[in-house]
Amino acid sequence: MLKFEYATIEDRKWLQPILAASGKMGSENAFGTLFIWNESYHSRICRQDGYVLLSSGEHFHTYNFPYVADPANAGSLRDALQLLIDDAAEKGFRFQMWGMTEKEVARMEEAMPGCFEFSIDRDGADYIYNSSDLIELAGRKYHGKRNHVSKFNRQYQWEYEDVTVDTLDACREVSCEWCRQNGCDPENGLDKEVRALRKAFAHFDELKLSGGLIRIEGKPVAYTIGEEINPQVFLLHFEKALSGYDGLYAAINNEFARRNLSGYQYINREEDLGLEGLRKAKLSYHPAIILQKYRAVLKGTES
Incomplete structure (x- = not known):
C-alpha cells in the first residue's frame, strides 16, 4: 500500500525540479498548484521505486500520470501504473486517473493495451x-x-x-x-x-x-x-x-x-471549469493550445 502525504513547503526544493524536468505544460504540474490547493482537493505525493506519484481526493484517490524521479531506479511505465492499480485495490477504491495528455494516453495504452477506458474532461482543459x-x-x-x-x-x-x-x-x-x-x-x-x-x-x-x-x-x-x-x-x-x-x-x-x-x-x-462566461473570455484571447485532459478507469469498473 502506497503512503501518500500532503506536500509541505519544504518539499518544493526537491519536487519542483522533477515537475519542471517533465516538460509538462498543464497547471497541475506546478508545485504551487499542488501546495496552495491541497486543502480543497487533498492533493498528496508519494515517492516510490524511482517515481513521484500524485493523487487527489479526500475519501478516495484519483491518480496523476507518474513522474520519473530517478531514471536509474525507475521501472517501466507499466510497473508504475500497476503500483497505482494495486494501491487502489488495497485501499478499496475504484482505480481512476486524471490529467493525462493525448500523448500520455497513448503511452498508457502502449504499456497496458486494452486495460483502460479513456474520456476527455473538456472543462479541465x-x-x-x-x-x-x-x-x-x-x-x-x-x-x-x-x-x-x-x-x-x-x-x-x-x-x-x-x-x-x-x-x-x-x-x-x-x-x-x-x-x-x-x-x-x-x-x-x-x-x-x-x-x-x-x-x-x-x-x-x-x-x-x-x-x-x-x-x-x-x-x-x-x-x-x-x-x-x-x-x-x-x-x-x-x-x-x-x-x-x-x-x-x-x-x-x-x-x-x-x-x-x-x-x-x-x-x-x-481551465474554464465549464463556466460559459469564463470559457468565452478565455477563447477571446485566442489560445495557441487548448490542452485537453483525459480521465482513465480500468475497463469493467466504471460506475
Missing part, C-alpha cells in the same frame, strides 16, 4: 497562449483587446507595480472587495479559492510566485499572480479586477505579460 500574443496584442484578432487597453489608458490615472511581499496587503484589499462584489462562499465554490489565496500570500516568496498590481488614483484595483511551470511556460494562478473600471482585466493581463513574461514561450491561464 488548460488555455495556453503564445506569450508574444498576450504581450503585443497584434493583428486583427486582437483589435478589440487593444481598444480595451487604449480606452483604459485614456480614461484612468493608473500606475503599475510588481507584486512583492510588501504589496500583498494591497492584493488582499482587492481580494476582499472582489469578494464583496461577487460573493465568495461554498455555493459558488469561491471559498476554495479564498483558502488557496491565503496560502499563496502566506508563502509568496517560498513558492517563487510573482505578479503585477494596478492602482487607480492610489487605490489598488487589480492584481495577477502566478509561477513558472518550467522555463518555457508561466502559469497564472489568480487574476482579480474590481468592477466599475472599463478595460481593467485587459490592462492587468497585458501589463504583467509585457513587463515580466517575454522570456517564456507560453502562458497558461488554466
Whole structure:
C-alpha cells in the first residue's frame, strides 16, 4: 500500500525540479498548484521505486500520470501504473486517473493495451497562449483587446507595480472587495479559492510566485499572480479586477505579460471549469493550445 502525504513547503526544493524536468505544460504540474490547493482537493505525493506519484481526493484517490524521479531506479511505465492499480485495490477504491495528455494516453495504452477506458474532461482543459500574443496584442484578432487597453489608458490615472511581499496587503484589499462584489462562499465554490489565496500570500516568496498590481488614483484595483511551470511556460494562478473600471482585466493581463513574461514561450491561464462566461473570455484571447485532459478507469469498473 502506497503512503501518500500532503506536500509541505519544504518539499518544493526537491519536487519542483522533477515537475519542471517533465516538460509538462498543464497547471497541475506546478508545485504551487499542488501546495496552495491541497486543502480543497487533498492533493498528496508519494515517492516510490524511482517515481513521484500524485493523487487527489479526500475519501478516495484519483491518480496523476507518474513522474520519473530517478531514471536509474525507475521501472517501466507499466510497473508504475500497476503500483497505482494495486494501491487502489488495497485501499478499496475504484482505480481512476486524471490529467493525462493525448500523448500520455497513448503511452498508457502502449504499456497496458486494452486495460483502460479513456474520456476527455473538456472543462479541465488548460488555455495556453503564445506569450508574444498576450504581450503585443497584434493583428486583427486582437483589435478589440487593444481598444480595451487604449480606452483604459485614456480614461484612468493608473500606475503599475510588481507584486512583492510588501504589496500583498494591497492584493488582499482587492481580494476582499472582489469578494464583496461577487460573493465568495461554498455555493459558488469561491471559498476554495479564498483558502488557496491565503496560502499563496502566506508563502509568496517560498513558492517563487510573482505578479503585477494596478492602482487607480492610489487605490489598488487589480492584481495577477502566478509561477513558472518550467522555463518555457508561466502559469497564472489568480487574476482579480474590481468592477466599475472599463478595460481593467485587459490592462492587468497585458501589463504583467509585457513587463515580466517575454522570456517564456507560453502562458497558461488554466481551465474554464465549464463556466460559459469564463470559457468565452478565455477563447477571446485566442489560445495557441487548448490542452485537453483525459480521465482513465480500468475497463469493467466504471460506475
